[in-house]
Amino acid sequence: MPLLELKDVHTYYGNIHALKGVSFSVEEGEIVTLIGSNGAGKTTTLRTIQGLLKPRQGSIKLRGEELTRLASHEIVARGVSQSPEGRLIFPAMTVLENLELGAYQRKDRENIKKDIEYVFSLFPRLKERMYQRGGTLSGGEQQMLAIGRALMARPRVMLLDEPSMGLAPILVDQIFEIIKTLNQQGTTILLVEQNARLALRIANRGYVLETGEVVLTGSGAELLNNPAVKAAYLGEH
């Protein structure tokens, strides 16, 4: 049974049909990437999984349990967390408070301190800025905080929405290294990226989304070599 499975998911914004029957799955321990151009519906997909948007039709299952009927906080409690598009750091709260909020739904309070230390070991920059307000962090630091905060939930599957957005190339490489590390340590990851090349390189499998529909799927390497993908997303001819 896949860890996360979407079947024929339709999501609307009012009358706008944003997801037109999206289906895909993520197995335990995988990195799966969702690529597609602007407005393809990647963010919409992640928000729908998280319960921030309710699909009008279709099913989303986590280890066989239906998520579409649950409220977002219940979905978090079942092990889905995300680093959202735009990072959405709490600007008036310290780095530490932001991290603590990431663990809001956890029952094992005693391990939280240990996990904060773990996040700090991944991102030493955050430790230096522990008591600084989130709003005063640089874009890169905010991205680290968003990922760290998502980790604090000890998720079964972590959704990452464009973690490379707006970062200097060297920082992008660093973040992708950390994503790989996290995955090796056992976190399942669903990665949404504009930077298709990087994403497909670290992903086990990928799905190509176009105007709300999955048009192509395959392993990371397959998609990297697919001529259509090359033309549309990798800037090659």
Place this chain on the structure above:
Amino acid sequence: MQQTLSNTGRFRINRKQLRWLLALPIIYIVLLLGQPAGLDLVRIVETIRSDPSIILQQLIIGLSNGAIIAIIALGYTLVYGIIELVNFAHGDVFMLGTFISLLALAPFIYLTPEGGQAAPWWAALLGFIPAMAICALINVAIERVAYRRLRNAPRIVALISAIGMSFILQNIGLQLASFGKLATVSPQLQWLSVLGTNNAAPKSFPTVLTNDNLLDLLFPPQAATTAEGEAEAEPDVQATMNAIIEATLAASVEESPAESVLAEETPAEEEAMPPGTEEATPEPMLEATPEVTTEGEAMAEAVEEQPAEVEGAIEEAQAEATMLTEEATEEPTPIEEAGDETMPADESEQAEEDAMADLIATVQAEQAVMEEELVPAEDVVAAGRIRITLKDVLVISVAVILMVALRWFVQNTRLGKAMRATAQNRDAARIMGIDIDRIIALTFAIGGALAGAAGMMTGIYNGTAVFTMGFTAGLRAFTAAVLGGIGNITGAALGGILIGILAAFSDQFFSVRWTNAWVFLILVVVLIFRPTGLLGQEVGEKA
């Protein structure tokens, strides 16, 4: 922010300067309209010169009223912080809180030897519990019914819903008093008589704490002013006068030369008191007694030295009382408003009843005003001595405790952090796994509980409950919240105290009936010149 309106060379005026230019017409209007609004500088200077301690006294009164305003303002600011809605019904939740407080005290009311109604202090402290709990529930229900579904609707829609809710609550407050009629049904329901028989009339609280001056207890004044309880307890100016005369006669037999120095000042001070310098606090009628007695005592003392002047003073007091009676009649009493708004006009029987109710309430209001007028008279006796009562102490301490507790809760607890998170970014809060519906309900519950506490504080301090009181209180509290920076907890506390002091000074030095206008002026000025308030932060950094 350098937004230039005109780029044509020399005359570059930016927005900021333009706003300050706007200040000129406002100052002009204040000076122009100031006169009728009580801005009579000569009188103000006279008043202060005759007794500078009056400033300190008004500061204390302002602080106590400000503490209450601050507690109400917290409700506005918390709710605004979390869902960007001005909860117009909040003032009315406070009004219901005052009624609930009155009902909570009702079963414990006993008659004092002076014939007044009183309730034990512990009943008031216990009364905080139902007042806060019920108001919390009411506020949560309001959110559920009137706001939750509109959370993603345009803001104006929720605002209109809030105004509608305010009307509904006001009418509930008006109808609540109908239960007063049940008092005659059975002896078990006798306690409901605190609600009276006239829905719209102001209800008096029993005395919970006296007006005794703590400073007198701590540092007894040389001249003993402890001859209380001689005169009859009757909330009536004629009786007051009788008491004065009686006391005068009584004192003329006794000899108390030691007190003559103090007494000498009395008539002069009386003259200096302009009409309409009521204290900000409408005193419950029953409390007039000790004041009257003390005044009588003072008069009595005066007799020995200058009997003629005392007579003059008494006459003057009588004249003043008459004037106030006229004033009171002019003042729009809550009853008149009620008659306009809520009574069906086609029922002539009802109308007649209303007319009677009007009359009764007007008379009551007159009496209240007259007795308010009598309060400063005691200050006159103790000229140069300010008065701090147990009421001040209680109200301010309760406010401080509540504010500190709230701040601690919001800063340190898991739920408090969830509240702040929800206020800063609702979507991010949901991603963290925060049940924002629950957190928003919690915020309304806290705001409601604070409104309930403010209701009991008002009952103890000011001693009246009227179904329209939510509007004025709400206006002042909302202004306080905006002044401090809406969404900011510390700001609400600061704003509340500032508005309370402003109101007290306006009541004392300008005119009671213009106080709300001054408060409105502050609101407008703040919104024009500093919309983020005194402690306002950048957008997104609220709570």
